[in-house]
Amino acid sequence: MNRRDLLKTALAGTALGAFGPAFRADAATGILWMTWENLAKDDYLAPFIAANDISLTKTFIGTDDEQFAKLRAGGADSVDLITPGLDKVEYYTASDLLQPIDFARVPNAAKLYDTFKQTPLGKVDGQTYGIPFYWGINPIVYRADLMEAEPDWSVFFEGDAYNGKLAMRDYALEGIMIAAMYLGIPESEMFTMDxxxxxxxKKVLKIQKSKLRTYWNSIGDLTNLFATGEVVCAFSWVPPYYELRAKGIDMGMAKPKEGVIGWCDTIAVPKGVEGARLDAAFALVDYLLGPDYGKMLAVGGPYAQSTSAARDLLSDEQQDKIFVKDLSVMDSFVWKQNPPRYGDWVALWNEVKAS
Structure with a gap:
């Protein structure tokens, strides 16, 4: 996402305060979807609009925290559909902001990949409040032309060959998860560490800090550091891998056997949406999990939806690009969760950075 798109997203996200019941489209046919801008492109949604007597208004978010705050502050009165992270749904349910998904109204949900059917995240007492929507991985991205071998998590903690040329995202949750995976702490204990x-x-993170070129916040800045060779290896999002390969740079992507951080966003319906609005909201949910939307998201994103609805419509190359060609990649996923002691995690992370 470039700076112009980021600005548009920020401005659109702040616009929700202007929405109230008086600003809603006809309640019988109109719904408002609060989501990420890259998920609600007009061409992605055109088939749904053409096939249904439903008007759709979109308002964009900049962070999940922003979305939660707006809903808790009264946005649920004017919003019919939201897009919380799979690991964040529990915040919404704890504040009684969501209603359970009615699977009878979402036939395409039957095509959810097993990983998403089985996850306990997004659920309360056996009911699903956030249905997995689209997903991906945050791997190790590296300059294959500047490294001797494919790295794993140990590259950030051991050896001296790449000191000063490594980067880690400045995010306590992921940073501590990576250290825990390196130490062999099982996922069952990872989020409740004593x-x-x-x-x-903390000990290994201090070692890691001594080896880093930087902690990154902007994926654009990280991409530039890769391009100049100042960084040769980083815990990263996927975009730098494809962007720099397109420019002729030999990039690699590693998925360590110790575990790979997976991410997933969901679709959720705020509590209080009912009648024709609810019918329209679930019609959109079903479309978002279906083949037309899934193919456009895969090609234009490129992102994978959580169902197999569009998988067979994609080329092998397209399937590989969004990690659905070989679904065994999910076997090593460690899904982000909310540690009960996250305040301690943040304090630890900040202490390491300040050391």
Whole structure:
């Protein structure tokens, strides 16, 4: 996303305060979807609009926290559909902001990949409140022309060959997860680590800090650091891999056997949406999990939806690009969760950075 798109997203996200019941389209046919701008492109939604007597208004978010704050502040009165992260749904349900998904109204949900059917995230007492929508991975991206071999998480903690040429995202949750994976702490314990385990994490994170070129916040800045060779290896999002390969740079993408951080956003319906609005909202949910939308998202994103609806419509190259050609990649996924002691995690992370 370029700066202009970021600005548009920020401005659109702040616009929700102007929406109230008086600003809603006809309640019988109109719905408002609060989501990420890249998911609601006009061409992605055109087939749905053409096939249904439904008017759709979109308002864009900049962060999940922003979306949650607006809904809790009263946005649920004017919003019919939202897009929370799979790991964030529990915040919404704890504040009684969502209603359960009525799967009878979402036939395409039957095509959810098994990983998303089985996940306990997004659920309360066996009911689903956030249905997995689209997903991806955050791997290790590296300059294959400047590294001797494909790295794993140990590159950020061991050896001296790449000191000063490594980068890590400045995000306590992911940074501590990576340290825990490196230490061999199982996923079942990762988000509830005790003081002894956190002390071990802190020790290796201090070693990591001594090896880093930088902690990154902007994926654009990280891409530039890769391009200049100032950074040769980073925990990253996927875009730098494809962007720099397109420019002729030999890039690699590693998915460490110790675990790969997976991410997934969901579709959720605020509590209080009912009648024709609810019918329209679930019609859109079903479309978003269906083949037409899935193919456009895969080609234009490129992102994978959480169902197999569009998979067979994609070329092998397109399937590989969004990680659905070989679904065994999900076997090593560690999904982000909300640690009960996250305040301690943030304090630990900040102490390491300041050391």
């Amino acid at each position: 003081d002894r385990q956190l002390a071990e994490v």
